[in-house]
Amino acid sequence: MKRVAILISGGGSNMLALVRDMVEGRYARPVLVVSNDPQAKGLEKAADLGVTIAAVDHRPFGKNREAFETALAKEIDAANPDILCLAGFMRILTPGFIRRYQGKMLNIHPSLLPKYPGLHTHARALAAGDSEAGCTVHEVTAELDAGPLIGQARVPVLPGDTEDTLAARVLTQEHRLYPQVLRRFATGDRTPLLLP
Ligand code: GRF
Secondary structure, X not given: OEXXXXXXXXXXXXXXXXXXXXXXXXXXXXXXXXXXXXXXXHHHHHHHOOOOEEEOOOHHHOOOHHHHHHHHHHHHHHHOOOEEEEOOOOOOXXXXXXXXXXXXXXXXXXXXXXXXXXXXXXXXXXHOOOOEEEEEEEEOOOOOOOOOEEEEEEEEOOOOOOHHHHHHHHHHHHHHHHHHXXXXXXXXOOOOEEEO
């Protein structure tokens, strides 16, 4: 059974969706939830579900990204995962780290990539007057938010939407999309899943 490590920075709602789906579908096993923030709320939620957790605080490393990533990789490799899922992980990873896990690392991004890589995706969609928004699961490559697309879900932008109402609508789809993509990815299927 494929072993999955999940990287989080905050509440971990995507992580919870993934862990619950793996427990239910038994197609893979969550072997680690690790955060760059020891206070991340998702860590206690993962522990409550019986998943091994770890935290590597990025702050003591300052600008030395490589040193932080060496400590992070040590925790990850101790769990010996086949797949890594970035889920609300808010640190930019260096090409060296990404090369280490290339081909087995996924990320979920709250926009219809290639539109709006980076931050504040919902504000940008609203400012542009887009009629649609959504989320994308992609393989992680050295270029930020630009790896091969393997899943996408769309939502309508509604009149009166704020950043928060749109983010909530997209987040619901994230929790639908990511587990379905992981199920396929765990079988080696990388064909894009486009949810209606
Ligand atoms: C979500 O919008 C996700 O797309 C982005 O981080 C936000 C929080 O995710 N990557 P989570 O609730 O911590 O999973």
